[in-house]
Amino acid sequence: MRQVSMLMATIGFLVCLAVVAIFIRMDFFGRLLADKVLANAAMPTEAIPPTSGQIPFSSADIQIIGGRGEGLSCSLPKLLADLAFPQEEGREAIGLQMRQACATHDYCYRHGAATYGYTQADCDFLLQEHAFRLCYFIERREPGADMEAKQSKCIRDARLVTLGVRAGGSDSFRSLNPTVDALSQGLENKAGLDGRASTYFEFDPYPVRSLSYAVYRIADAPDAEGTLPGSKALYKFAMRPSGMFVSKATMGKGTRFGALKLHVKLPGDPSYIVNAPVVVATTHKGKKEDWFVWWQRRGLNQTGGRILAIAARRATNEDWNCLYRAGMTEEMLGDHDPCAARNTIAIVEVGKAETDDGGFSQVVPAHGTQPAPDTLHLMALQTNSCDGSGAKASCFRDILISTALRRKHQPQEALRVADQLANEKPGQKQDEDGFYRNYVAAPLVFQSPLERDPLITWARRDKDYETKAFLRRIGIARKTARPKNDTGRSRGSLWLADIEEIDEPVFALGRTGERQSLVAIRKSDDTGVGRVQIRQWRLPGLRDDDTGEAPLIKANTDACRPKLEGTWLARPPIVVSVGSDEAVVLLSRLVAAKEEDGGYGLALATLKIGTDGRCSESPFAGPKIPAVELIASVTENDNGKSLQPQEILKRKLKRLELLRTTPILVDDLDGDTTLEVVFPGAGDVLNPKIMARVSKDGIFLPEQVMAESMVQR
Numbered sequence: 001m002r003q004v005s006m007l008m009a010t011i012g013f014l015v016c017l018a019v020v021a022i023f024i025r026m027d028f029f030g031r032l033l034a035d036k037v038l039a040n041a042a043m044p045t046e047a048i049p050p051t052s053g054q055i056p057f058s059s060a061d062i063q064i065i066g067g068r069g070e071g072l073s074c075s076l077p078k079l080l081a082d083l084a085f086p087q088e089e090g091r092e093a094i095g096l097q098m099r100q101a102c103a104t105h106d107y108c109y110r111h112g113a114a115t116y117g118y119t120q121a122d123c124d125f126l127l128q129e130h131a132f133r134l135c136y137f138i139e140r141r142e143p144g145a146d147m148e149a150k151q152s153k154c155i156r157d158a159r160l161v162t163l164g165v166r167a168g169g170s171d172s173f174r175s176l177n178p179t180v181d182a183l184s185q186g187l188e189n190k191a192g193l194d195g196r197a198s199t200y201f202e203f204d205p206y207p208v209r210s211l212s213y214a215v216y217r218i219a220d221a222p223d224a225e226g227t228l229p230g231s232k233a234l235y236k237f238a239m240r241p242s243g244m245f246v247s248k249a250t251m252g253k254g255t256r257f258g259a260l261k262l263h264v265k266l267p268g269d270p271s272y273i274v275n276a277p278v279v280v281a282t283t284h285k286g287k288k289e290d291w292f293v294w295w296q297r298r299g300l301n302q303t304g305g306r307i308l309a310i311a312a313r314r315a316t317n318e319d320w321n322c323l324y325r326a327g328m329t330e331e332m333l334g335d336h337d338p339c340a341a342r343n344t345i346a347i348v349e350v351g352k353a354e355t356d357d358g359g360f361s362q363v364v365p366a367h368g369t370q371p372a373p374d375t376l377h378l379m380a381l382q383t384n385s386c387d388g389s390g391a392k393a394s395c396f397r398d399i400l401i402s403t404a405l406r407r408k409h410q411p412q413e414a415l416r417v418a419d420q421l422a423n424e425k426p427g428q429k430q431d432e433d434g435f436y437r438n439y440v441a442a443p444l445v446f447q448s449p450l451e452r453d454p455l456i457t458w459a460r461r462d463k464d465y466e467t468k469a470f471l472r473r474i475g476i477a478r479k480t481a482r483p484k485n486d487t488g489r490s491r492g493s494l495w496l497a498d499i500e501e502i503d504e505p506v507f508a509l510g511r512t513g514e515r516q517s518l519v520a521i522r523k524s525d526d527t528g529v530g531r532v533q534i535r536q537w538r539l540p541g542l543r544d545d546d547t548g549e550a551p552l553i554k555a556n557t558d559a560c561r562p563k564l565e566g567t568w569l570a571r572p573p574i575v576v577s578v579g580s581d582e583a584v585v586l587l588s589r590l591v592a593a594k595e596e597d598g599g600y601g602l603a604l605a606t607l608k609i610g611t612d613g614r615c616s617e618s619p620f621a622g623p624k625i626p627a628v629e630l631i632a633s634v635t636e637n638d639n640g641k642s643l644q645p646q647e648i649l650k651r652k653l654k655r656l657e658l659l660r661t662t663p664i665l666v667d668d669l670d671g672d673t674t675l676e677v678v679f680p681g682a683g684d685v686l687n688p689k690i691m692a693r694v695s696k697d698g699i700f701l702p703e704q705v706m707a708e709s710m711v712q713r
Contacts, residue, residue, distance in 0.1 A: 047301050048137065048383045049130035050361050052104040053442035053505060054572075055202040058218040058667045059281035059290050061367055061577035063507045066201035068110050069523040069532065069569030071502030072440075073466075074102030074161075092434070094157060096465045097138050100440045101130035101158075103504075104203070105165065111572075113176040113198035114661045116210040120173040124165050126209065131158035137436035174198035176657055194570035194590050200663045201572045205362045206273055206300060207239075214238050215276045216680045218667045219290040220313035221250045230671040233312070234680055234688050235292075236260055237276050243268040244276075246320070249688050251669060257678075260686035264320040272296035272305065280309075280365045282403065283373045289313050291346075291376060291403065295363045303383060304357040307401055309376060311344040319344045346376070348401050349409040359384055359414060360397055361439075368447020368454045368512050376401040379456050381443050386414045386430075393430035394422050394438055396456050396488060398476055417474050419490035419546045421460075437461060438472075441505055447512045448542060449580070451475070455491055455542075459499075459506075469496045470550070471518075473542070492543035498555045503535060513580030515611055520555075521573060521585070523566035532564035533557065536613050559613040568605065574666050576675060578696040581611040586677065586694070588664050590656075591624060601626040602659065604677060604691065608698035622677075622692055622700040630679050630689060631655045666694070674701065 054064045074095040095102075105127040112118030118126075135154035176198045202215060214236060221233035231251055238245040249260040268274040277292040290312045297305040310323060322339035339345065350358045360380035371377040382395035395414035418424050422432040443458040453476045459469040470493065477489040496518070499506075503520035510516045516539045524533040535555040568587040576584045585607040590600055604622030609615045662680060669676040675694040681687050693701040 046136050047133060047303065048361065048436060048439055049100060049104070049133045050205050050300070051100065051439045051442050052107050052203045052205075055205065055215075055276070056278060056365070057202075057216055057663075057665055059279040059365065060667055061511065062667065063575040064201065064572050065505060065507055065521055065575065066107055066111055066203055066572045067505055068199070069521060069566060070106075070110070071500065071522060072099075072103040072106045072504045073501035074098045091153075092463065093465075094161070096437070096461065096463070097154070098131050098134065098158070098161060099461065099465070100436065101127050101134055103440055104130055107201070107203040109169070109173045111174075111199055111201035111203060113174060114200045115198075115202060116204060116207045116213045118209060120169060120175075121166075122209050123173065124162055124169065127165060128158060128162040131161060134158075134436055176660060177653075194660065195567060197570075197660055199571045199660055202276075202663075206275055206297070208241070208273060208300070210239070212238070212240055216663060216665060217277065217279055217292070218665055218669070218678075219279050219292065220311075222248075222315070223313055224316060228670060232667060232669040234260065234665070234678060235263075235312075236680065236686070239274065239276060241268070241274060243274060247686070249686075256690065257688040260681060260688060264317065266320070267324055269296075272298055273300070278363075278365060279312075280376050280378065281370070282376055283370055284311070284314070284403075285373075288370075293363075293365075293376060293378070295378075297361075302357065303359050303361060305350070307346065307348040307350055307376075307378075307399075309346040309348075309401070309403065311403070315344040318342075343404060346401060346403045346405050347408075348405045350397075350399060350401075350412050358397070358412065359386075359395075362442075363399065364442060364445060366398075366445050366447075366454045368445065369452070371400060374403045376403060377454075379443070379445055379454065381438065381456065381458065382414050383439065386416050393417065393432050394435070394472070394488075396443075396474060398453070398486075413486075415474075415476060415486055415488040417472070417488040417490070419472055419474070420493050420550060421470065421472070434460075434462065444508045444518075445511070446473070446508060446516055448516075449512065449514060451542070453478075457508075459496060465501075467498060467500060469499045470494075471496055471539075471553075473539075475542075490543075490546035492540065493546050493550045494540065495550050495552045496537050496555075497552050498535075499537070503555075506537075507575050509536070509575075509583055509609060509613070510581035510611070511577070513611075515581045515613075517613060519609070521569065523569060525566075530566040532562055532566060532568060534560040534562065534609075534615070536560065538613070556613060560607075560609060560615040561617065562607055562615060563618055564605070564607070571664070574664070576666060578698075579611070582696075583609045584675070584694060584696070584698040585609065586664070586666050586675075587619070590659060600656065602630060602664075602679070602691070604700070606694055606698040606700070620698050620700060622694075625679075625691055627655055627659060630691075631658055631681075664691075 054066060056062055105123055108118055108123035108126060112123050132155065135152060135158060138154045139152065174197055207213060217235045218232050219235060221231045233248050233250045234257060236247040244266050246263045246266060247260045248263045249257045251257055273296060277294045280291050280293045281288055282291060291309045292312055294308040295305060296308055310319060319342055322342055322345055325339050359382050361383045363378040363380045366377040366379045378399040380397040380399060382397065386393050386395040394417040397412055397414055399412060422430055424430055437460045438458060443456050445454045446457055447454045455473050455475050457473045459471045461469050472493055473491045474488045475491045477487045479486060502522050506518045506520045509519045518537045520535045522533055523530045535557050536559060537553045537555055540551060568589050571588045574586040578584050587605045589603055591603045592600055601624050603624045605619045607615050607619045665678045665680060666675050673696055676690050677692040677694060679689045679691050695701060
């Protein structure tokens with residue numbers, strides 16, 4: 001017996017010793033395991049991965065803040081980082097190297113299931129794909145260089161990161177399916193029912209992993225349907241890899257939308273990725289009008305593509321059908337092109353004069369001064385070499401598209417950035433260190449009231465990335481009437497102090513005014529309840545050069561200190577600019593309600609941020625709408641007969657899932673300067689509902705006032 005005890009003790013000691021050895025040499029043993037498990041993962045390609053972030057649903061100055069107020073980061077506990085990813089001479093910390101991939105992964109874990117139907121596996125392998133792409137730029141490999149796993153430390157690091165989230169990420173992934181116990185117990189807590197659930201937020205510009213998803217847009221209502229002049233309509237784009245179904249709903253003279261009805265089917269063009277449009281404003285014959293604009297890439301391994309656009313208000317059914325013919329060549333069309341003379345669609349290849357490669361991953365609308373009539377103004381941050389020479393320099397594109405162009409190639413020269421991170425030295429290639437770090441977040445566009453052109457603005461992080469960021473503000477130096485002679489010029493770089501990883505993503509406040517700021521809205525702790533904290537960085541005035549030491553801007557946490565629970569951030573807040581320097585923040589959350597109303601409902605609140613950055617201590621409380629008012633009753637079948645309790649519970653769970661997969665939209669739908677809050681509908685019969693109206697001061701209007709106002713109009 002004593003020998004058996006000694007044997008067991010010896011075995012236990014050896015096991016403990018092995019565990020300690022594996023823990024201490026996690027970098028070695030972890031990589032062995034990762035290389036074995038993920039040996040057949042696809043090798044990286046030579047294109048920077050897309051940048052994740054908000055995709056606006058309207059042409060108005062509206063920003064949607066995802067991430068649940070929990071921050072975006074790839075930082076690891078120091079002990080774990082030292083053991084698994086020991087930092088070598090000349091290499092940066094893993095959290096800095098992989099930030100862009102990890103930001104996408106954070107969004108995916110929190111919103112991917114509700115928005116695109118992503119699983120945890122989808123998110124994890126999206127992380128691996130993006131991390132592999134970054135390796136070309138982390139290791140500064142030349143195009144076409146061999147990236148075999150055994151020869152690349154970055155590839156092995158990426159595999160280990162993927163293996164780690166595959167093994168330990170299940171508790172962090174927000175799934176969509178609620179449980180019966182959760183529903184009967186008031187879900188996670190009665191203050192907010194989305195603490196552990198996925199919520200809707202568009203973050204992926206190319207959701208190629210999704211077989212089916214839906215996005216909503218607010219744009220001009222069609223003239224042909226006798227709608228109120230200047231009114232907006234709700235559009236739904238049901239996306240498939242092969243194309244999309246476009247439905248729309250318009251408002252009459254009451255307070256209600258009509259049902260969402262199928263408007264057109266748009267088959268995909270096999271030459272391009274099928275993705276959803278953004279809404280861009282321009283003017284036509286002196287009237288502001290919205291255009292749906294697609295930037296369609298040929299594939300994620302290249303940056304070539306085209307702009308496809310259609311005027312929402314003036315387009316007829318025949319015009320929509322012409323989008324299908326947009327990819328046809330002259331030989332395919334034959335002698336007659338029925339779409340050649342239409343002035344409500346534009347099809348444009350955008351790139352350099354000698355190629356059709358735009359050189360950028362995605363575009364953002366340029367807010368601010370309206371461009372010339374019948375012109376779409378977009379901006380893009382360059383994602384590969386500016387001139388094809390291999391130099392790693394930051395460039396951007398100022399894209400002005402004439403809506404009269406049909407199947408044309410528009411030469412587009414990149415504007416090279418010259419600032420403190422990318423100094424131009426005579427006779428040398430511009431070579432910016434850590435070029436890939438510019439794409440963690442999508443750029444923001446600002447417009448000074450005294451400037452002709454907008455500024456493209458973005459932040460990148462370097463060695464002290466956990467607490468500091470370098471903000472780059474780049475304008476246009478116009479030298480001659482020929483655009484190719486224009487350059488990018490810095491309008492004053494600066495450092496953002498105390499900007500922690502939990503502060504991202506940030507939004508722009510007063511982007512067209514005189515008091516411009518970056519603002520973070522986050523949870524003050526990680527308990528899931530906590531309180532909301534708002535931090536602001538007031539941007540200094542523009543400069544004409546970038547010489548001297550960049551100023552250090554500290555965060556202001558005292559101007560706006562709302563009494564809000566962190567549960568208000570599970571569903572993405574919507575920031576609406578209501579003046580050049582002011583904004584209304586619309587918040588929503590699922591809350592407990594009376595059992596006869598379905599057991600839960602949707603609550604609204606607003607927060608007004610003024611010109612000085614201050615806000616009221618207490619938010620404006622809005623209505624609480626029972627779920628049964630948003631999605632049809634679940635207690636009866638189609639014939640009006642009562643259902644069995646188990647079937648009722650099943651339908652309640654389905655309704656809860658629909659609430660989580662449906663966004664809230666807000667915009668001025670009828671041109672009266674007040675904001676309508678819209679629930680676009682869910683289920684088989686889509687009936688959009690105006691849930692509330694909000695004044696530009698952030699105050700909810702009484703339902704009676706809302707109804708009377710709409711009837712008068």
